[in-house]
Amino acid sequence: MQDDFNVQMNEFLPLRDVVFNTLRQAILTGELKPGERLMEIHLANKLGVSRTPIREAIRKLELEGLVTMIPRRGAEVAQITEKSMTDVLEVRRALDALCAELACERITEAETEQLHRACEAFEAAVKTRDLKKIARADVQLHDIIVQATGNQRLVQLVNNLSEQMYRYRFEYIKDASQHQRLIEEHRIIYESIVKKDRETASQAARVHIDNQKKAIIAQIRSEKTGH
Amino acid sequence: MQDDFNVQMNEFLPLRDVVFNTLRQAILTGELKPGERLMEIHLANKLGVSRTPIREAIRKLELEGLVTMIPRRGAEVAQITEKSMTDVLEVRRALDALCAELACERITEAETEQLHRACEAFEAAVKTRDLKKIARADVQLHDIIVQATGNQRLVQLVNNLSEQMYRYRFEYIKDASQHQRLIEEHRIIYESIVKKDRETASQAARVHIDNQKKAIIAQIRSEKTGH
DNA sequence: CTGATGTATTTTGTATACAAGGATTGTACT
């Protein structure tokens, strides 16, 4: 299987899952652009597989909302509109708040320790000024909280919603003047979870998303109007 | 296409979607029981189609969480455990509260009118003592609120989560002594949405789910122990 | 009688074949 996209070759994952991950990644990174048609034979040739795994992968992308089906015309990459992003962010805001509250109740000792380390890792990442590293540290920290809820369904939903914003993941950390505030926000979340202060934790989670929203919406608008 | 399940024969829906809806319905109603294997050739014969649409339908069911894939062994109907239901209900509680809040801000005149009629229809349904009719009226009322949020992603997620509880849809309205309270709860939700009282509306939505949760958990426990 | 091994069957995973609907392009006619 030669590739153009970067295909992860986990030897014994079914091809459909390899294709699914590959296409999803390509869509989320913007390698496949909104509105672009996903033609089965073309993709099959490109990825060196037959149409069958391609089709099955598309069915999953369809349900995930990354792809839009047009009857008798096939799949195309779903448009990203300001509306679709605010819709996603609105839901994520509620679910992130829920995660914070549940984490207060259910976080284990080990996870608390992880969270502590993640906070420090984030501070360290900020010092490097490396956006990729900062983004990764932020995701890491967030994941620990989500996992601490112990709610698998919630984990799955939040991860899916997060993915939708993947291509804007740098926007809200691009502004270095906000870095100190981000560290502060994380500290508040960490401390309120330790203190089991649900209200403060969920409020901080909401603020966190609100800030992301501002950055992402600003970016979308500038993409549309400017240049 | 002959059937055993009730297949909806929307003439120009792709077979995969017909199969998807059919299987989903069968799983949600309990016609296909948790743990039961979904064998492709068998289903293909039963539904009178080839394996291809069956497989594509299964891919979607997989992502919806109604089906579990076992490597090189195929699909089986996902288990319903108390944990999986509380997970779902926990998320739904937060999202229903969000729906109520957003509805306060965004509901249109026409939708308010619909909601009013739905409340009255629910009262009328309760008087008939017909559980099916009551359940339908309740769903109807709920749908109006969800739609009123104007958030398509939210609509999709809430509908999906609701589906997971489909087979318990009668449990929380079985107890006739609670009917009056249900009417009262609906009235509170309706009035607080009209008054744009977010706090009361979301609180009422949460109470509503909490009651469903009690009924459903009680049912699951009785299925497991006594039955 | 029990356990292990080899064979047969079943079932998935993948590829390909075939049919039907849409889109596109070219041509003829106004």
Added chain:
DNA sequence: AGTACAATCCTTGTATACAAAATACATCAG
């Protein structure tokens, strides 16, 4: 030159074929 119509090509939707893995079963040895 522009529009309408027809032929062709392309793409999807569906069915089937083939291979490999897993399971079940039966036979044989201890």
